[in-house]
Amino acid sequence: MGTEVDEEYLDACPLCKGRRLDDYLESNGRSIVQCKNCGLLFVNPRPGQAAIRKLFLNEYIESEERVSEHFTDWRHDSLKREAALVQELLPAGGRLLDLGTASGAFLGFFCGQDHWHVEGIEPSAYAARSASERYGVPVHPGFLQDRQYPDNSFDVVTSLDAFMFHPQPQEDLAEIARILRPGGLLAVEIPGLRFRLLKNSGLLCRLIYGAPARLNAGVHLFYYSRETLGRLMAQHGMREELGVPERSPLHGSTVFRLLSKSYYAVASAAYRITSGASWVPVPKEFLIYRKETS
Numbered sequence: 001m002g003t004e005v006d007e008e009y010l011d012a013c014p015l016c017k018g019r020r021l022d023d024y025l026e027s028n029g030r031s032i033v034q035c036k037n038c039g040l041l042f043v044n045p046r047p048g049q050a051a052i053r054k055l056f057l058n059e060y061i062e063s064e065e066r067v068s069e070h071f072t073d074w075r076h077d078s079l080k081r082e083a084a085l086v087q088e089l090l091p092a093g094g095r096l097l098d099l100g101t102a103s104g105a106f107l108g109f110f111c112g113q114d115h116w117h118v119e120g121i122e123p124s125a126y127a128a129r130s131a132s133e134r135y136g137v138p139v140h141p142g143f144l145q146d147r148q149y150p151d152n153s154f155d156v157v158t159s160l161d162a163f164m165f166h167p168q169p170q171e172d173l174a175e176i177a178r179i180l181r182p183g184g185l186l187a188v189e190i191p192g193l194r195f196r197l198l199k200n201s202g203l204l205c206r207l208i209y210g211a212p213a214r215l216n217a218g219v220h221l222f223y224y225s226r227e228t229l230g231r232l233m234a235q236h237g238m239r240e241e242l243g244v245p246e247r248s249p250l251h252g253s254t255v256f257r258l259l260s261k262s263y264y265a266v267a268s269a270a271y272r273i274t275s276g277a278s279w280v281p282v283p284k285e286f287l288i289y290r291k292e293t294s
Helices: 049-059 064-073 076-089 125-135 169-179 193-200 202-209 226-234 254-273
Strands: 021-027 030-035 041-043 094-099 116-122 139-141 154-160 180-191 238-246 284-291
Touching: 064 125, 076 154, 076 180, 076 238, 076 284, 116 125, 125 139, 154 169, 169 180, 169 226, 180 193, 180 226, 180 238, 193 202, 226 238, 226 284, 238 254
Parallel strands: 094 116, 094 154, 116 139, 154 180
Antiparallel strands: 021 030, 030 041, 180 284, 238 284
16 A cells, blocks of 8 residues: 655645646756746645644754754844844834744844834744743744734734745735734745746756755745735735845855855845846845735
């Protein structure tokens, strides 16, 4: 008897419900398809809900080294900039919920400020416990749908380098819109799509990694652009307020770090000059949306 495979096939685009899904490329043994109606890229078929839950609860973050390096040290400057932008847009402070908290380093930039009340939700039980102990803030293990917050509970919801993991973006955004007060902010950091496809697929990927594609398909489920994410947000009453470029996690040798910083300086300048044109290959984008008041 064969082993039952926990997989899910989508017969329509989660963004626009279009049914023309063309093969785009293959990565990590999985197919990435593109909706020909709206352009959204996503893994199809993908791991089932039980498999996704098991991966993030028990396997994705499992050591202090991964917490400290990948989600704290390498991300420190980016998270500091992003926290400062949120604080600038809401100088009076408020209640903030961070989805996919990882190490908790982002929440750490709000600690000690009486006008901010922050908490997080982190699928990894290990990382949730570590973050809560390190920063002294509530970080709940599990997923957003587990919590059942009252309506209009938060002034800000954030999802930093995590939204591409959400298997049910429509359902999660509906829940975020419900718990976010009118006029509240949703801040999302995503990998820059153009940069990611240039670096992690095709000829450059073969030269760097010796593989045709390295897009972490099956762990990452969606590959959003600013345009496709904006269309998704609009369906839930969110309009873009701000979009800025952001840098990749900074690690490696001194030379590699210098090259990374230099590339980011050039790409971010082009992004700002062109008001975030889709052809500019920035490593990441930090996008802030405001929930409509009516």
